[in-house]
Amino acid sequence: MSETFGQALRRFRLAAGLSQPAVARQVHVDQGNLSRYENDRQRPSPNTAGHLDELLGAGGELRRLATGDIAPDVLTSDDRDRLGRVRERPHKLDGGAVAALASVLAAQRRLDDTMGPGPLIPATLAQVRMVTDLVRQATGPHRGALAEVVAEWVQFAGWLYAETRQDEEALRWLADAEQAADEIGDGVLAAQAANFRGYVARQRGNWRGVARWFLAEHHTPGASVHQRLGAAAQAAHGAGRLGDRDGARRMLEVADGLLEESARHPAPRTAYWLNPTFHRLNLGLARMSLASYDVAADHLEQGLNGLPADQQGAAWTGEYRKAFADAAAAQ
Numbered sequence: 001m002s003e004t005f006g007q008a009l010r011r012f013r014l015a016a017g018l019s020q021p022a023v024a025r026q027v028h029v030d031q032g033n034l035s036r037y038e039n040d041r042q043r044p045s046p047n048t049a050g051h052l053d054e055l056l057g058a059g060g061e062l063r064r065l066a067t068g069d070i071a072p073d074v075l076t077s078d079d080r081d082r083l084g085r086v087r088e089r090p091h092k093l094d095g096g097a098v099a100a101l102a103s104v105l106a107a108q109r110r111l112d113d114t115m116g117p118g119p120l121i122p123a124t125l126a127q128v129r130m131v132t133d134l135v136r137q138a139t140g141p142h143r144g145a146l147a148e149v150v151a152e153w154v155q156f157a158g159w160l161y162a163e164t165r166q167d168e169e170a171l172r173w174l175a176d177a178e179q180a181a182d183e184i185g186d187g188v189l190a191a192q193a194a195n196f197r198g199y200v201a202r203q204r205g206n207w208r209g210v211a212r213w214f215l216a217e218h219h220t221p222g223a224s225v226h227q228r229l230g231a232a233a234q235a236a237h238g239a240g241r242l243g244d245r246d247g248a249r250r251m252l253e254v255a256d257g258l259l260e261e262s263a264r265h266p267a268p269r270t271a272y273w274l275n276p277t278f279h280r281l282n283l284g285l286a287r288m289s290l291a292s293y294d295v296a297a298d299h300l301e302q303g304l305n306g307l308p309a310d311q312q313g314a315a316w317t318g319e320y321r322k323a324f325a326d327a328a329a330a331q
Contacts, residue, residue, distance in 0.1 A: 079103075105156065198231075227271065227274065240286060251286075
């Protein structure tokens with residue numbers, strides 16, 4: 001796990017040779033608050049984090065850990081001021097603050113497609129801690145919308161760990177994400193957590209786990225038609241790799257039966273990448289497991305060529321590119 005704000009604050013304070021009372025006096029905070037900062041029981045305001053950063057010569061690290069601010073500059077100065085006020089007074093949470101946080105998460109998810117997952121993990125963990133602290137203290141009519149953003153953020157952390165093959169951390173975060181989704185009754189997020197568990201199983205070559213988790217996604221109440229389609233295709237892949245060709249064919253029939261319906265509905269906001277072109281990638285993997293190499297190659301080629309420009313080089317496309325090369329070679 002990466003260093004928390006409190007751990008970093010204590011490290012920089014000790015390196016500077018300063019006591020807690022000395023630091024508290026110079027940044028004009030109560031020593032009790034400073035102690036709670038170091039024990040990660042309380043978060044400082046952005047202004048206080050900035051003063052601590054400057055005093056201790058942290059080079060922006062304390063400010064970043066306190067705010068999770070490494071996403072592109074998607075926030076206006078008004079957004080930043082709004083979030084600073086909400087951090088200090090969670091009971092004043094409003095819709096604008098929730099929208100600002102959602103825009104930061106959206107930017108992080110798209111950065112994953114272009115930069116890759118590794119550089120994003122430390123900041124994402126800081127952001128998750130911040131929004132989790134906020135939702136615990138928040139009250140009022142906008143708390144439910146914030147809880148949805150928090151559940152999605154936890155899931156995104158799990159996905160980043162899955163991409164970097166830190167499997168145990170990924171599974172731990174995805175279990176938390178599933179629980180968070182269930183607590184707010186969000187079937188789309190719950191289904192996506194199962195999907196990412198299936199992805200981890202596939203990277204491990206655990207084909208029984210692939211079939212199990214994608215079937216769980218397919219049958220999750222509230223899952224979107226796009227999720228049910230993609231899950232059916234990926235469960236077929238798992239069944240095919242287990243030698244259950246009949247089971248694989250049945251799941252492919254289910255997937256094919258959902259294609260027309262899926263074309264009538266947009267992808268869910270929290271799974272924006274799901275569209276008919278993307279589905280071809282997983283249909284291609286399923287056909288590979290049935291040794292239908294020509295059909296598999298066609299699906300994979302069209303799926304890869306149809307990806308948006310910002311997803312063309314994404315780390316997660318690697319397994320599909322390898323599968324396409326294997327399918328082309330096997331024809």
